[in-house]
Amino acid sequence: MKGGGPVIPNFGGSAHALACQKANRLFCWDWFSSNWSGTLWPALRQHVLLVLIAVVAGFAISMVLALFAHRYQRVEQPVTWFTSFLYTIPSLAFFELLLGIPGLGLNLVTAEIPLVAYTLLILFRNILTGLRNVPTEVLDAARGMGMSRRQTLLRVELPLAMPAIIAGLRIATVSTVALATIAVLVDGNYGLGKPILDGIGDYYFKTELIAAGALAVLLAITADGLLVGAQRLLTPWARMRAT
């Protein structure tokens, strides 16, 4: 993108450098507004999609694994080992490893695999802990009143595990927002990683880096806030506890 002219480098791909761009202020609002619809907004939308797919898929897998581990104790150890192992793989190496697998190219699927993998440990543990922490007397009462196993799970265990489940979702979501920026390594045109990488590459003008980074932070905070709101809606009983 660079090399518009020999004397004044052309920053940010725009043909005419903006005033604040020439002055190289720390943050150039004009640059921000003129690149919003073309660069930042699409990147943000892609980023949201990356995170959403990763968390939803990770949650579905973790829920199934946790329900198994809840029912069959011996499932827990192997699942914990495996998800911990996935979690320890350095993210850069993870993408590189996947590219060696035939059929996985430089695309969204390859980008999602590590993102999903990293959510599993935290989500699995939180769901399982939530289910296990349901007081035994509550389970005894549920059984004694004639609830089937399925009814107990749906009407008692999952609702009571909800605070722990949402706590896990919050951590998984926030960390995935940050982690999803490296998806740019696999799919060079995807997510907030792209403007961040461009911003890093630009030695002088840092507005793009700051803007994209700030969007990632705002996205994380917003997602976290939405989950807190969801928790308040889903667990009115826990909220009343404080009052």
Place this chain on the structure above:
Amino acid sequence: MGSALETDASPAVGNARGRDASSALELELRNVQKRYPGRRDPAIPDLSLTVPAGEVCVLVGPSGSGKTTAMRLINRMIPLTGGDILLGGRSVLEREETELRREIGYVIQQVGLFPHQTVQENIATVPKLLGWPKDRTESRVRELLELISLDPAEVGKRYPHQLSGGQRQRVGVARALAADPPLLLMDEPFGAIDPINRATLQDGFLALQEKVRKTVVFVTHDIDEAIKMGDRIAILREGGTLAQYAPPAEILDSPADAFVADFVGADRALKRLGLATLADVKLPPMNGDKPAGDVPVTMSVRDALAAVLAAGGQPMRVLGDDGEVRGLATLDAIGRLFDGNSSALPDSVHSRREAPEQR
């Protein structure tokens, strides 16, 4: 009774007899045996007893006597390994587990209310499982809250953690009674409550039982509670054998053996007096002595004795409900109730309640 052969899928039907029926069923344990795999001695070798419909049977004994195990065998929370249990003449073994449990009220010491549900929702648990129509469930919940003296408008929408321990326990009982079960199982229901509130809850439950007349199996380790609550007491000894099964008065008057005598305590004469009121005692008429004070005829003999002792042995004047003088409560008159080992008190002195009406 007992034509509840309908399956889960046919809601309402099993309970169509309605809440007015207030149906209690006889419970019979027939040569019940419980063995745990890998253990040489059975937890319960061979237990047989019958609880007549509408009576409270208290299972009492030291730890390791299998009292809670015996109770949990009834609703099949623990599987039976021998013998049979009949509810209203029908074996519990031929019932589907969940269906059976929905027909048996279940109260445990830690209550086990659902923390994520309001009081109303908690009480509605079994009606919901049975698929009652919404308005029927709602009116039943209101009725039960009134029965346990809680204001439906005020308490109904609260969550369990917003209630006191005693209120929670009452809600637990209401929840167990929701579908009007013919049998109620209570495992140390008041065990975690402080002594003052426990007495209130016990009295409250007895008053409730007066109205609903359920067959109740009540587990406790506290002999005083057993005497207070039970129409009959089954005393179990370590190893799960039945030492004695009789009404409280009979157990206090004539303990079957040294174990029972020891278990009921050296003060069993006093406990016996606690079961009788002054109306049961032949009181000497007023004489020239000046009584130390007045006591009502409805007072327990035990309390009257305490009053006499506190007055330095001087008699108390006994007054009837109408204020009429019934005689004098003297040390001598109370002492004469005992003749060696057994008391001269009538057997019916478990006077709080009379024998339940038979269906």
